[in-house]
Amino acid sequence: AVAAGASYVGFVFFEKSPRHLGLAQAAALALATPPGVAKVALTVDADDAALDALSAAVPLDFLQLHGHETPERVQHIKARYGLPVIKAIGVAGADDLPQIDVYARVADQLLIDAKPPKGAARPGGNALAFDWSLIAGRRWTVPWLLAGGLGPDNVAEAITLTGARQVDVSSGVESAPGVKDPALIRAFMEAAKCS
Numbered sequence: 001a002v003a004a005g006a007s008y009v010g011f012v013f014f015e016k017s018p019r020h021l022g023l024a025q026a027a028a029l030a031l032a033t034p035p036g037v038a039k040v041a042l043t044v045d046a047d048d049a050a051l052d053a054l055s056a057a058v059p060l061d062f063l064q065l066h067g068h069e070t071p072e073r074v075q076h077i078k079a080r081y082g083l084p085v086i087k088a089i090g091v092a093g094a095d096d097l098p099q100i101d102v103y104a105r106v107a108d109q110l111l112i113d114a115k116p117p118k119g120a121a122r123p124g125g126n127a128l129a130f131d132w133s134l135i136a137g138r139r140w141t142v143p144w145l146l147a148g149g150l151g152p153d154n155v156a157e158a159i160t161l162t163g164a165r166q167v168d169v170s171s172g173v174e175s176a177p178g179v180k181d182p183a184l185i186r187a188f189m190e191a192a193k194c195s
C-alpha cells in the first residue's frame with residue numbers, strides 16, 4: 001500500500017475478521033510504516049482496557065471506530081487517547097443519512113461505508129457497495145472517506161458520482177479473504193487517481 005502511494009494504512013482489530021492482527025504484528029507493521037502515511041487502527045465497540053492496550057503497544061495516528069459507539073463514546077475516546085477519530089457510518093438507505101450529521105459534530109473524519117447485511121460476521125470489510133446516489137453532492141463539515149465494495153473497476157465511477165476526495169478499500173484489493181494483492185492495490189490507486 002505504501003509503495004503504491006496510499007495515504008493511510010489500516011490495522012484491523014476484530015477477532016472474527018480474516019484481517020485481524022495481534023498487537024505485536026500490528027506494532028511491527030506500524031513501525032515499518034514511513035512518516036507521512038497515517039496508521040489507522042480499526043476497532044469495534046472496544047472498551048477502554050482494550051484501547052489502553054492497543055494504544056500502548058502500537059504507534060497510531062488515527063482510531064477508526066466501526067461499531068455502535070455513541071457520540072459521547074467518540075468524545076470520550078478522543079479525550080482519553082488524544083488521537084483523531086474516524087467514525088464509520090453504515091449506509092443502506094436515506095434513513096441512515098442523518099447519523100452522518102450527528103457524528104460530524106464529534107468525529108474528526110467520517111467513513112461512509114455500506115451497512116453490513118443482517119447476520120454479517122463483521123460490520124465492515126464485506127465487499128458490499130451502497131447506492132452512491134444517496135450521497136451525491138452532499139458535503140459535511142469534516143473530511144470523509146467513501147468505502148464499501150470499491151475496487152479497481154468501480155472506484156473512478158464512485159468518486160465521480162459522490163465527489164469523494166478520499167476512498168477506502170479492503171476486499172477489492174485482495175486475492176483471498178485477508179490476503180492483500182499488490183497488483184490490485186496498484187490498479188486501485190491508479191484508477192482512483194485518474195478519476
Ligand SMILES: O=C(O)c1ccccc1NCC(=O)[C@H](O)[C@H](O)COP(=O)(O)O
Pocket residue numbers: 010012014017018019042043044066111113122123124125126127128147148149150168169170171172
Ligand atoms: O475489514 C474488516 O475485516 C473489518 C472488520 C471489522 C470492522 C471493520 C472492518 N473493515 C473496515 C473497513 O474500513 C473496510 O475497509 C471497509 O468496510 C470497506 O470494506 P470493503 O467493502 O471490503 O472494501
